[in-house]
Amino acid sequence: MEFSIEVNNRKIQARKGDTILETLTQNGIKIPRLCSVKSLSPTGACRICVVEVEGMKNLVASCSYPVSEGMVIHTHSPRVLKARKVLVELLLSNHPDDCLYCERNGNCELQDLSYELNVRERRITGVKSKLKLDLSSPCLVRDSSKCILCGRCVRVCDEIQSVSTFEFINRGSKTRIGTSMNRDLNFSNCIGCGQCILTCPTKALHEQSSLDRLQTELYNDKQQKVIQLDPAIMASIGEEFGVKPGKEIEGKLVASLRKIGFNYVFSTSFAADMVLMECAAELKQRMETKENLPLISSFCPAWVKYAEQFYPELLPHLSKVKSPALMLGAITKSYFANTIGVKQADILSVVATPCLARKFESQRIELTRNGISDVDIVLTTRELAHLIRIYGIDLQNIEPLLPDLPFRTSSSSGKLYANAGGFTEGVLRTLYFQTTGKEIPTTKISELRSISGIKEYEQKIGKEQVKVVVSNGLTNINSLVKAIREGKLDAHFVEIVACQGGCVNGGGQPIGLSVKDKKMHAKSIYDIDDTEIMKAAHKNALLKDVYDKFPEVVGKKNVDILLYTRYTKRDVLR
Amino acid sequence: MSGIDDIILRHSHATRDSLIPILQEIQDEIGYLSEESIVAVGKLLNLPTSKIYGLATFYNQFWFQPKGKYHIQICQGTTCHMEGAFSLIDFFEKKFNLKVGQTTRNGEYSLEIVPCLGACSKSPVISINGILYGSITAENLEEILEEAART
């Protein structure tokens, strides 16, 4: 039902059931807010979004109050502006204002808000918050002193990820965000997906940065410095430097990184092709033996940790193939090291990725050989952008270069896994070939490209009707897992990724992207696939070359160790 | 632990609605909420323990460490405040060398501040192991502590 209301002396149309904020936003009226986010349930906690409604005694929080017919609203009256300003001043009164030393300097909602509301003087003084910095997690850092208790992280982790690491603890002025038993994050059930960082308005949650360490390592001339670029980075980093996403950016990044001091720049997609080959073979084999079906993807480290913590009984279903980044790390420190004649220990292996959970994955004991990790440093997209800034590189005008051989090119399948469902598309293409010796008739599977939480698709391959399921955002998987456990899911392959939409929206991507930006990023990945001629992993000629020499270079007994991994049940405070 | 097991068993069909009553029963049984008990309740109700811990820290009643042999509660209700409850707090903190909310190392005493104990006409009021004592003064405190030790 539509009716009209009056806002700032102007008539506008409103729909019954909408909140005031929704109505205002649809009509282009901007209201500041801190606690409400579109995809999460409203709580009405911060009160920044208050507006004046005639006839109401108090101001009204527009994010959680329904519009009703005939309302007369003032969004920027003196009373409203004063209230908003005092609210921000209250937040700042015990905030450690060290913006200059702050990761979020220049990209902080609190900072923006205080500027917007013209806060120019410290009128309200409180004791500066001095809470313990929690540095225990390999992925994220909690700086509770900068937390404004908007509760967005709590809701993301509950409603989107269904991990529930965080909850409000204590009460009144002692309220904090805490984990179970108020333990440090490494004891908690956090899977390191980083979605909470993306939603946090301040620096209260941010990544465990590796930049300092990387810079030190870059001056170490004794080692060969190798970095690999994840395809999802190409979708998003460009914006930071005013370059269009897509192919061009990869070349510019390669050039920049060489300039910064990396000896080799590789493309993670190369390894992704390899992973697809292995995974398709694994699926083929399991379909033949009918053991541990469905096969569940394991390239998402956050999902793997989730499974290890909450569904250990599913571990036999998980694909034993390493994730692309770690696979490439392993090959770099073995095959590649042998080829160029250096020792495993003399290679610094860096991964640039949108995935925060890789920081944890790179430290997994299963992924070390001789006590040396296959990946030494994981940089997020944000850190990579920062690195480029630190070295003063003009990304826009730099001459592009190709990634280094031998891990230079990939099929477009090797890039598709950045989008949820893309990995499955790649598996199907190669599985089709491996099973029938022919190419799959239609490469593009639109059903797997929609944005819904659970996607299903069936593909006839040979005599078999292969059924695949894709789930993204962990809230959706509980029912899925239940079905698998009870043997009720007749699918052959299941792809699970922790981040909504997949790695393009990974926890290491730039903060503050709009929904539109995110759609564009996903599209840019699909665009590559649509224009690329080499669409399937098995068609990658460079890969074939490497495969042929591989057992010879690394020694036959090492092949399994380099390509496969294992999983263990993990005890955490659920 | 067997006491907790019994409680869990008794509530085997419980839903989240019973969370607070279950925690109360556990605290009545062992005097506080241990980590194991929180984990057990989480399993029972299929709730993340962060939610249980968050809930328990919200309410005054729950403790996360064993209480002392003598659990002293000092009333901070309005009337008791007006009658000088604050010096009682000072007194106990100094006497036992502990802060409100803590238990002494030897496990003898623990101290808690509570809202009105419901006997305002006898303020200031304290409670030792659930037994209320009224009209406390600096003089009769020691006596009361001795009496509490006897009972």
Added chain:
Amino acid sequence: MEKIHGSDQILLHHVLSKTSDEQKHITEEKISMLRRQTVSKPIIYIGSTTSSHVAGSKKTLKAVEEYRQEMNVDLEIIEVGSIGLCSLEPIMDVQLPGRCRVSFQKVTGDVVATILDGVLNNFLPSEFALAQYRNPLHQPWFNVPFFDDLPFFKHQHRLLLENCGLINPESIEDYIAWGGYKAFANVISNYTHEEVCDAIDKSGLRGRGGGGFPTGKKWKETLSIAANQKYFICNADESDPGAFMERVLMESDPHLIIEGIAISSYAVGANKAIIYTRNRYALTVIRLEKAIQQAYDLGLLGFNIFDSGFNLDISIRKGPGAYVCGEETALIKSIEGKRGMPNYKPPFPSTKGLHGKPTVVNNVETIANVPHIINNGFEWFNTIGTKQSKGTKLFSVSGKVNRVCLLEVPFGTPLSKLVELAGGVPEGQKLKAVQIGGPSGECIIPEDLQTPIDFESFKNKGLAMGAGGVIVYDDTVCIIDMVKYFMNFIKHESCGKCIPCREGSQRMLDILTAISSRPANSDGHGSLERFKGVILLESMAEVMRDTSLCGLGQTASNPLISALKHFKNEFEEHIFERKCVAGVCRNLRIYYIDVEKCTGCAACAKRCPTNAIIGTPRSPYFVVEEKCIGCGICEEVCKFSSVFFK
């Protein structure tokens, strides 16, 4: 119902007004016996509530039992509730056959024998006598006033408190004998849901939980919604500091609450009711649990009550301690097993409450009115009180009064009456102000005490009724200290969800603490800073009121703002002169030792927390001014009154 036999059957028929002619006689006899109209042996009644237990009533009870044993006399001992005179506890009544029931005050265990020795021999120890109950059938005692002649009772209108202190709260028979459960039986046999809602609506009953929302309107809203499940919640989470009306009522007459809940649940079509009370109210919980069990046993609760087709289950939730859980949405969350953080409204609980189902939340006192309205009709109820506020209101009066007490007055009574009935402030002191409504209320100066108690007059004066806790200040009370106390309470009890309440209360407390302590360097700049703080207080208070999510934050600044209005001079004294006239703000005091009086016993030096007292034994001690934090312990321990402060 067929299962219930014997005397229970008689009671039930009485409740249902179905007593047949042949039963009439034995029913009347039974009722008269339960009402103790005639007694065959002496009965001793002992007031037994939380507060009387602290006063020593358990020892009194024990002493009576011992007396009975030792003297080998035939006595009946009955524990009753409280008549509302806390300061006079323990209270013991004695009823001899044929004589009026007479009350004694301050009956500690050691005087029991003296009193009983006297009374049982028809000799009244008048120094302990309080008053006697008028009864035309009984012979009065000489020289003892009647309760209804005592000013304390004369000026009350005891409707809800009717049974309190008289009947045994743990006996459903007592309650029924005095007319209990008749209203409920009447309602479920003869009224439709709408008719009950209508009667309450027309009675003009308004919520006693603080808001004053018309109860009938709220009920009708819930009744009108179609839903497969509705809930009724009795809000018994009384947690305003200084309020204890509801505890006493529930401890003294629990069945009244159960009956009220039963009728209310029927009215709104709820078949599940929950009483949410405080875990700390241990005796309240015990008595309510007993009452519920007794009602089940008699078939007054449960499945198909009185064959009416109406089912009702009542359960108790023991709130684990959070003031804000008195707020209805927070209370609902607490029942659902969540942190008690209030939620935004709308939707209101009446449309979407517990588990998303329509839920009526009513205060205990509101509910206690319901059986009376049904029994006597809404027209009768309309005659009590004022035009817009009908009925009576309970108040607990504490603080600096001679008689901490609980009382019930009709709406329209001036506030000053409450102070008067509580015996005024202690001798030699002056009444300074009255804080009503606890941490969400205002302080009212003596000049304004003529304001009649009713929702409209209060609203016009910008006052909040609150739940009924009245705290009296005399001039030994420091206003700043009290405001600080309430703000500390808020900072502690705020749920921590929204910025204005969580941060605002902390910052206001900071400012108040600053103006009530000696600044480290006492130059003029410090005062200016402190003064700036006060200006900020007003601006913060306004924003808190305007933007907080729930009532707690919205009203949290009331004590402060009203104090600033009426006692500006006291604030200024604290700020500029660093003086607390009442001598309460410890951090503004400086302690000295009188050289003349000090014997050098060193007691103070041993106890001083900051070692600020130095000296050599047996010669006078000194206070080192810089080290003294003004805690006052030295003054307290000095047996020679040598310590004083300025």
